[in-house]
Amino acid sequence: MDERDYEILLELYKTKNISKAADNLYVSQPSLTYRIKQIEKKINYPIIIRGVKGIDFTNEGERLITYVLQQRQHYEEFITSLQQNSGEIGGTLKLGVSGMYARYALPAVLAEFHQLYPQVEIDLVTGWSNEVNKMVLNEQVHIGIVRGDYNPTGQRLLLRRDQLYIVSRELITFEALPHLPAILYATDISLKATIEQWWKENFRKPQKVSIRTDRSETCLEMVKSALGYAILPEICLTDTELYHVPLHDKAGNPIYRDTWLTYTAHANHLKQATKFVEFLTTP
Template identity: 25%
Template sequence: MSDIPFTLDQLRILKAIAAEGSFKRAADSLYVSQPAVSLQVQNLEKQLDVPLFDRGGRRAQMTEAGYLLLSYGEKILSLCQETCRAIEDLQNLQGGTLIIGASQTTGAYLLPRMIGMFRQRYPDVSLELQVHSTRRTAWSVANGQIDLAIIGGEVPTELRDVLEIKPYAEDELALILPPSHAFAKMETIHKEDLYKLHFIALDSQSTIRKAIDQVLSRWGIDPKRLRIEMELNSIEAIKNAVQWGLGAAFVSLSAIEKELQMGILHRARIQEVVVKRTLSVILNPNRYRSKAAEAFCRDILPQFTRERSFAIVEPLVQGGVKLEPTSHNSIAPPPVV
């Protein structure tokens, strides 16, 4: 074939059909008519001389050739978007787009503040936040759909050699109680006191729950002995349950700043125990790094830790961007034996 037998518009249509599951919904999502979508698919199949869809069922089902073209088509479209953003970068942050990813808790409580700070400095840059599970976010960075992400969980094993994973900050997970609880009158509680509490927690498979269990184990506290009375699927639900006296919980300090100021939750301190997890910045070293992404790493991430109760745990050096560490005093956990 001397000429490329498809256009970018045809690839966009193919991707939309795959995402929407029908020609009609794909046409609606692209703001074109269904006959126009059908005609483009027919022309594409004629140019390639291969069927891309099985016409028998109600749902648009791709053939093997259709899936193959979709796989390469998504990569082509992603590179086209990357190219456009690189050209926009020539305007030196007077435009362009930055797409940031985050896992659930960081996306809900940390990134909105960071984005606000970034927009104050660079109002002409279009910024998009995508909040998903750590796994989905990591794959989006690997596929070039997200420029960078801040996560609190583990990157999938199969992506650890693909992505650049930089420890960024330590996020303290505070023990919260209702202000009326007897322990709320104590300056500190002992490790053994945890076994007396009724806990409200996230699902046992959640990344935060796993991180809490791991850290408690290092401090000689058996997570299996904790009395989990209730499992809820969101931090907001957990905070409300604690507020109404249903139990205690570990939550990120970033999620309870307002409640602590208002006095509707109490932060209990455990003698000689600090529960923390590491937040990481993940990037794809094989993708184009926009000036907007570099500016976010250079100007926002270090400033955010200085203004909040976080500490950078390791300098991040990438593409000339370095996050300088800040001083931080904390109790070091005992070594894992």
């Protein structure tokens, strides 16, 4: 098998769908199907089973994927070791990043980092913070950026603190909140628990939910259209036209949402990873 076969197998494994894989690989479905059959012919075993909703990998297919992933990792480690010995800062930097940080802060960070280290290739995965934390612990990524209080076995450094705010188009009073339409958005369990705990400490009635959405930016647009209020972290708030009322606990302390840089000892041996840590943590 060659590198193109590796790409095909990994894309199939990621999408579990021949049509989507073909689109992502910029090939026709018949061409992709033919290539799959050629791979199966080479190893003398079927690797996928077609179903109504997509494909599943056979036991042999799963073993082949494991082999491909191992070969990819060995190749990346080999290239990285060559660059480490040469003194060049390059290779692949695998990042796992919280979806909210990836949307609102990461593009500017990567643009500046790329200017300093153009030879570093970024392999980026985004997801909920608890998922990213697991990726770090399992060394699926070199560095993770998570939001909330997670405790990996490796190292973590505080990147930023974002205060939580009640955000609305019109000025509203604290006492009126239980009677006003609330807009909720999908978020990780840590932020959801923080908001729910704050609400229970201050109100006996549940929120009057009018809209539920799957993304914070959609929620923010709904707020701009005066469809309700939302509780959002500071990282989302660049629109100065909206009213921002900070959240405080019972003792009067601001409630923050912390963003952490996390990594294991393995990352300390990679120049591209240590440079990224230095870049993010140096004032």
